[in-house]
Amino acid sequence: MSAATVALNGVSKHFQLPGQRLEVLRDLSLDARPGEFLCLVGASGCGKSTLLRLVLGLEHADQGEVRVGEQPVQGPGVDRGIVFQDHRLFPWLSVEENVQLALHRSSLGEQEKRARVRHYLQLVGLQGFERARPDQLSGGMAQRAAIARALVAEPQVLLLDEPFGALDALTRQRLQEELLGIWKRTGATLILVTHDIDEALYLGDRVVVLDSRPGRIREVLDVDAPRPRERHDARLAHLHRHILGLLADQA
Structure with missing residues (x-):
């Protein structure tokens, strides 16, 4: 399995609701490097899941471009896979x-x-x-x-939309460890959406903090703690406080 770059360049997206134009993403540019584990955090409604759907090809940007590798995303493809919070098994x-x-x-x-x-x-x-x-x-x-x-x-890119959000804390931690093992063995590019700051910091190479709607990048943080990580590493705790402060400013 190989990995691919994911690039969003100047992406904007809105949805038309009855009597209302809902702007979800505004002029957002972001890249995920081949083989990187990238995590997205932000308040509910900031466009995290919409971003994944754009990369997957289930939605199309109003402006800007989404590319996987050298190709613009025109629709779903076998080069991208996704895991939702609900397993959606038949x-x-x-x-x-x-x-x-x-x-x-x-x-x-x-x-x-x-x-x-x-x-x-x-x-x-x-x-x-x-x-x-x-x-x-x-x-x-x-x-x-x-x-x-x-x-x-x-797939070259695996997208994960709150995949452990409905699980108990112990099961969640176990699956986080398994996901890290799968990532190392497959070498795919992973993009994870989560509300859990600790999860993002434990798993991610970088953490992208999104502003409240319309979604824009507030800050991109490198997680400099070495792997395998200790969940109580002081460096993670420092980054946690910083991200919490960024999110609190949006409240």
């Missing part, structure tokens, strides 16, 4: 079948598809649960299956 399919759905347009043969699915289920620690239905899994296991589904097409 309840009538097994874990294995849910993951293999992501390969329905692949030119791989059936045996190659099954081998690819087994590989990524093993990567997320779900070997032995291939035939289980989603309602037979814990919340954390279901999210692992969703991550495997996003990875199985071997």
Whole structure:
């Protein structure tokens, strides 16, 4: 699996509501380097999820350009995968079948598809649960299956929209560790949206703080703590206080 640069150049986006024009992003420019783990934080409604949808190709910018690698984003593609807060697995399919759905347009043969699915289920620690239905899994296991589904097409860019937001604290920490391991093994470019400052600082190479709507970049912070990180590292605590101050100014 290879990685790609993600670049947003002068991007603006609005939605037309009944009797109201809702400006979500304004003249936003940002890049994620190949193989980087980039985290986005900001108040609700600042356009974080919209930004991911623009990169994924589910939305189109009113102004500006979104590029993955050398190509402008025209729509969804196998070079990008996404994991949502809700796992969105089909309840009538097994874990294995849910993951293999992501390969329905692949030119791989059936045996190659099954081998690819087994590989990524093993990567997320779900070997032995291939035939289980989603309602037979814990919340954390279901999210692992969703991550495997996003990875199985071997995208260059993996987008994560609050993927651990609905999980308990212990499961969340465990999956953060697993996500770091997956990132290291795959080498993909990761862009994570989160409301959890600690999560962003623990996972990210850089943290992008967005202003309240319309979303603009307030500050981009390099996380200089070495990996593997200690959650109580004084450098992370200092950055946490700084980001909290930036967000409090928007209240």
